[in-house]
Amino acid sequence: MRKVVIYTQESCGPCTAEKLWLKDNGIEFEEKNIRENPKYLDEIVELGASATPATVISDGNSTEVVLGFDQEKLGEILGI
16 A cells, blocks of 8 residues: 655645645645654655655555655656
């Protein structure tokens, strides 16, 4: 089963746009707000991200990390 995790923060326009886009396309996701939990900030830094959103998509066999709201790349990975 595919798992989608999006790292976000308040006042992040691209974060809001990506969450809306995922919902509109019927993609379930887990949101991790880096301002609400310092552990999430550590996780996003480990991914090599310096800004939100950062999205991690894993299916058990592979993991993809998408930095920023890259609709084309997300669509390709998620088959949208």
